[in-house]
Amino acid sequence: MDSCEVPDWSIYLTPGAIERQLGLFCLGAGEQTHGSENTRERALGCHALVWLKEGRGQLLHGPDRHLHEVRAPTMLWLFPGVLHGYQPTTRWRQAWTLFSGSAVDALTTLGHLDVSRPVRRFADPRPIDRAFSRLLRVSTQHNPVQLTGALYDVIAAATTTTGDDVATQLAELASTPMSVQAYASELGLTVKELRDAVRRTTGSTPHELVLTTRLSNAKVLLAEEDLPVAAVARRVGYDDPAYFTRLFTARVGMSPGAFRRSGSLSGRISSL
Numbered sequence: 001m002d003s004c005e006v007p008d009w010s011i012y013l014t015p016g017a018i019e020r021q022l023g024l025f026c027l028g029a030g031e032q033t034h035g036s037e038n039t040r041e042r043a044l045g046c047h048a049l050v051w052l053k054e055g056r057g058q059l060l061h062g063p064d065r066h067l068h069e070v071r072a073p074t075m076l077w078l079f080p081g082v083l084h085g086y087q088p089t090t091r092w093r094q095a096w097t098l099f100s101g102s103a104v105d106a107l108t109t110l111g112h113l114d115v116s117r118p119v120r121r122f123a124d125p126r127p128i129d130r131a132f133s134r135l136l137r138v139s140t141q142h143n144p145v146q147l148t149g150a151l152y153d154v155i156a157a158a159t160t161t162t163g164d165d166v167a168t169q170l171a172e173l174a175s176t177p178m179s180v181q182a183y184a185s186e187l188g189l190t191v192k193e194l195r196d197a198v199r200r201t202t203g204s205t206p207h208e209l210v211l212t213t214r215l216s217n218a219k220v221l222l223a224e225e226d227l228p229v230a231a232v233a234r235r236v237g238y239d240d241p242a243y244f245t246r247l248f249t250a251r252v253g254m255s256p257g258a259f260r261r262s263g264s265l266s267g268r269i270s271s272l
Contacts, residue, residue, distance in 0.1 A: 008032040011139055012098075019144040023103035026147050029139040034092035041065075041085035046100040047113065049154060050076035051132045053125075055092035060085040061118045068118060073125035075158045079115045095132050097139070099151055111200040112159045120158065131157040166197035170206060174213035175237045180206050214238070215251055222260040229256045 010030030019025050027046055034055075041060060056071040061084050070076070072093075078084050080100075086092065107113045122128060135150035169187055178186070183206060184194040198206045214236040221232045233244035249255045254262070 013139070015144065020101065022101070022144060022148045024099060024101040024107075024148050024151050025144065026135075026139055026151055027098040027100060029095075029097040029136055031093075031095045031136065034086060034088050034094070036088050036090060036092075038088075039086040041083055043081050043083050044078055044098070046080055046098050047104060048076075048078035048096060048098050049158065050078065051095045051128060052076060053093045053095065053129075055088055055090045055094075057086065057088035057090065057092060059119055060087060062115075070119055071121065073128070074119060074121045075128065077113065077115075077118045077120070079113070079118075082115060084118075095136060097132075097135060097151070097154070106203075107155065110203045112155050122158075127157045128154065166194065167201040167209060170194070170198060170209055171213045174210045175217060175235065177237045177239070183210070210237075211247075211251075215248060218244075218248060218256065219252075219259065222256055232256065 008031060010028065010032070012028040013026055015025040015027070036057075052070060052072045052074045054072050056069075058067045059070050059076055060067055062082060065083065067087070076084075104113060131150070131153040135147070135154050138146045138150050141147075166187060166189070170183060173183055173186060180194070181191055184191045187194060189197070194206050198204065198209055202209055204212075218232050218236045221227055221235060222229075225232075227235070229245065230241035233239075233241040236244075238244035238247075245256055248259070252259060
């Protein structure tokens with residue numbers, strides 16, 4: 001073995017009841033090297049992420065035993081009860097983690113856990129390398145909050161897609177009153193493409209993203225500026241201040257004026 005190579009290692013964890021209430025918890029982590037021999041086919045009882053740092057080959061995945069081409073840097077997404085096996089054609093160096101928890105349902109809805117996409121390649125592996133290195137480090141430190149945070153970081157880094165950019169661009173346009181069709185045209189997309197991209201990233205619709213972005217922007221203006229409510233309404237995309245006030249009150253649970261009196265921690269417009 002190369003003297004600079006990290007030796008194989010693993011840790012398996014048994015989260016207690018309080019740790020499980022965090023919603024996402026690590027069950028194991030480690031690093032290992034495979035030769036070019038095929039591994040045993042099996043199905044896990046939990047979710048797993050396998051970060052292939054070096055090597056190439058195939059991943060056998062699913063009941064139809066479909067073979068997916070694999071070449072580092074690649075993340076393999078393994079799902080509970082789904083058959084998988086590795087078929088390396090070269091030496092295969094990987095980091096891995098096992099996880100579970102009630103949060104996997106929300107992560108699935110948001111598109112972060114997608115059984116139809118078990119293999120994802122990355123042109124720039126550095127963000128995932130950093131996130132996975134942190135996860136491996138904190139997995140041995142008996143700090144469940146940091147470990148849960150590290151798991152979320154790895155999942156988020158490994159599922160950054162063009163949909164993220166679409167949602168960001170739509171949010172930047174939110175204060176300009178337009179129809180969903182007009183927003184899609186502005187972004188060079190069809191309405192379906194816009195809806196699909198936003199749903200993959202946020203789990204909601206373009207209309208809902210625009211609405212929540214406007215309300216969030218309104219909160220900033222109310223808390224940090226001295227603008228009249230009507231001016232705030234216009235700034236975030238509503239010509240009718242009465243409608244804006246009704247919408248804000250229904251969604252936030254208090255009127256714009258009440259939020260202004262209680263919503264800032266800056267000290268400038270705070271009743272605290």
